Amino acid sequence: MEEKIKAKIMDEKKMKRTFSRMAMEILERNREVENLVLIGIQSKGVFVTKRIQDLVKEMEDIDLPLGILDITLFRDDLHKKEHHPVVQKTEIDFSVEDKDIILIDDVLFTGRTIRAAMDSIFELGRPGSIQLAVFIDRGHRELPISADFRGKYLPTSRRERVNVMLKEIEEKDQVLIMEPTRF
Amino acid sequence: MKKTIFKQNHLLGIGHLSTADIDLILETAESFVEISTRNIKKVPALKGKTVVNLFYENSTRTRSSFEIAAKRLSADLINFSASTSSLKKGESLKDTVMTLESMNPDVIVIRHSAAGSAKYLTTFARSAIVNAGDGFHEHPTQALLDALTIKQKFGTIRGLKLAIVGDILHSRVARSNLFLHHKIGNQVNLIGPPSLVPREFETMGAGVYYDLKEGVKDVDVVMMLRVQAERGAGVYFPSIREYRKYFAITPEVFSLAKERAILMHPGPLNRDVEIDKTLADSDRSVILRQVTNGIAVRMAVLYLLKGAGK
Numbered sequence: 124m125e126e127k128i129k130a131k132i133m134d135e136k137k138m139k140r141t142f143s144r145m146a147m148e149i150l151e152r153n154r155e156v157e158n159l160v161l162i163g164i165q166s167k168g169v170f171v172t173k174r175i176q177d178l179v180k181e182m183e184d185i186d187l188p189l190g191i192l193d194i195t196l197f198r199d200d201l202h203k204k205e206h207h208p209v210v211q212k213t214e215i216d217f218s219v220e221d222k223d224i225i226l227i228d229d230v231l232f233t234g235r236t237i238r239a240a241m242d243s244i245f246e247l248g249r250p251g252s253i254q255l256a257v258f259i260d261r262g263h264r265e266l267p268i269s270a271d272f273r274g275k276y277l278p279t280s281r282r283e284r285v286n287v288m289l290k291e292i293e294e295k296d297q298v299l300i301m302e303p304t305r306f
Numbered sequence: 307m308k309k310t311i312f313k314q315n316h317l318l319g320i321g322h323l324s325t326a327d328i329d330l331i332l333e334t335a336e337s338f339v340e341i342s343t344r345n346i347k348k349v350p351a352l353k354g355k356t357v358v359n360l361f362y363e364n365s366t367r368t369r370s371s372f373e374i375a376a377k378r379l380s381a382d383l384i385n386f387s388a389s390t391s392s393l394k395k396g397e398s399l400k401d402t403v404m405t406l407e408s409m410n411p412d413v414i415v416i417r418h419s420a421a422g423s424a425k426y427l428t429t430f431a432r433s434a435i436v437n438a439g440d441g442f443h444e445h446p447t448q449a450l451l452d453a454l455t456i457k458q459k460f461g462t463i464r465g466l467k468l469a470i471v472g473d474i475l476h477s478r479v480a481r482s483n484l485f486l487h488h489k490i491g492n493q494v495n496l497i498g499p500p501s502l503v504p505r506e507f508e509t510m511g512a513g514v515y516y517d518l519k520e521g522v523k524d525v526d527v528v529m530m531l532r533v534q535a536e537r538g539a540g541v542y543f544p545s546i547r548e549y550r551k552y553f554a555i556t557p558e559v560f561s562l563a564k565e566r567a568i569l570m571h572p573g574p575l576n577r578d579v580e581i582d583k584t585l586a587d588s589d590r591s592v593i594l595r596q597v598t599n600g601i602a603v604r605m606a607v608l609y610l611l612k613g614a615g616k
Contacts, residue, residue, distance in 0.1 A: 193337065196351040196379075201613060210337040210609070246346045 133298040146178035168228035190215035197239035231257035234268035319444035320485040335606035352381035375604035449482035472531030497521035
């Protein structure tokens with residue numbers, strides 16, 4: 124599908140402030156950090172998680188463990204897909220048992236990815252709690268899921284797409300709303 | 307989300323795969339390795355799918371490897387073995403498969419002594435067919451799990467030199483490996499007694515050696531094959547003792563390979579026939595890693611054939 128930029132929502136500077144605020148909020152609401160771990164969802168959620176991990180280290184000198192979760196095999200639409208979503212690696216080298224998990228992704232949309240991520244985490248053990256942090260919440264939930272920490276609430280139309288661009292893998296940090304060029 | 311297309315509806319042999327297919331299977335398998343290290347070794351990707359293991363030849367590791375792979379993907383699995391079912395009562399292969407097909411399975415994994423049997427099934431069956439060994443022809447998942455093991459050790463499967471030693475003539479493992487490494491451009495040396503190493507493979511660019519020391523010189527991978535007594539291997543050389551003298555891998559011979567070289571064997575081992583027992587247990591041997599990787603590769607194959615809307 125061809126798409127074009129509809130609007131530029133955030134630039135590098137704004138994104139940096141938002142990341143910092145999210146990191147502070149996570150620490151503010153979780154005073155006991157010994158039990159706290161970060162889990163990022165493949166693939167862009169992992170970069171968002173690394174940013175938050177770095178900021179926590181920078182601001183408070185706390186090292187939070189970071190896990191990577193691939194939810195492909197837990198998707199509820201796997202049987203509907205004609206193409207294979209590439210199965211990426213899950214790397215969680217700590218036990219999730221009784222941990223307070225901050226689950227992190229770039230964009231929260233229908234909530235189905237988060238449902239799959241929670242199912243996947245429970246296959247690994249029984250966490251003490253799971254909190255959800257997303258950089259952009261674009262609405263249109265199809266499941267009873269809401270974010271505990273969100274960088275920005277961005278009302279969108281369903282046919283649009285929110286692109287959180289990160290300089291680790293793209294040319295620069297920015298958040299764009301994309302829309303299809305034709306219907 | 308990255309997407310990709312696996313163009314195959316069946317896995318009949320390495321000969322049918324493109325290098326992109328091979329890379330995709332290995333990449334997917336690498337992600338599946340971790341699942342088998344979990345406390346709960348199960349993901350729901352193939353929930354509600356049925357896999358049939360149809361084995362006309364004895365097999366422990368391949369059959370159980372496919373079984374574990376299917377179960378870790380949450381598929382249901384049924385085993386049919388030649389020794390325990392009506393396969394012995396004289397029913398033809400086609401009738402057996404048509405009967406199984408009436409129970410609506412999604413995948414049939416077949417091992418049969420006739421070359422081409424897996425391909426034959428695709429002419430009338432609706433299920434996805436996976437070749438788990440057809441006669442002397444191919445054993446594609448073995449070559450793929452070998453490739454995954456090589457990739458884990460060297461970081462790549464390209465730019466390497468391999469030696470395959472033993473009964474090349476009767477070995478589907480050797481053929482599948484040769485096809486795979488020929489496709490990706492690796493040099494393969496085939497080594498064994500003249501009666502068991504057909505020169506025809508030279509037309510595929512393989513080196514043919516009758517001297518073990520010469521053949522393993524400077525290779526990255528030494529792959530030993532089992533002396534297949536049940537296929538009448540004894541007819542092709544005078545005695546096991548003589549075979550062992552010239553073609554068993556020992557620490558001295560193995561030291562002629564590259565310093566980082568690894569030793570592989572598809573199993574089951576004939577200790578102190580084709581392989582020195584201390585070498586089989588040494589840190590250069592990746593034989594047990596091959597078994598572990600077999601599960602991840604077979605999970606990847608089942609997932610790519612049936613995991614997404616197919």
